[in-house]
Amino acid sequence: MSKHTWTLSEEQICCKEVLLEYVKPGEHEPKPTNQFIDYLHAKLPSIERGSIRMKIQNIKSILEEYRIPNRLDISCLDNYSLLNLEAFNHMLLELAR
Secondary structure, three states, rough: OOOOOOHHHHHHHHHHHHHHHHOOOOOOOOOOOHHHHHHHHOOOOOHHHHHHHHHHHHHHHHHOOOOOOOOOOOOOOOOHHHHHHHHHHHHHHHHHH
């Protein structure tokens, strides 16, 4: 398994999808984590599921730091990158409009 170097675009896709699925109020129940990882893997097939899982855990850490209520049932990883944080902030602002 080789380490994937995330692009800003890939980071933004993950952040946007997490925000839409687990943060934005909706009438539907959020997808179970493994199903959501499969969903993202279909959008980003060059990235291994394990890497996507860790990215979601990093996003969860940002959500917790910002104290943003969420329905994401996964543990946090506290080693997100500045690129991850930049993508998150960009998508948070975009979705707030």
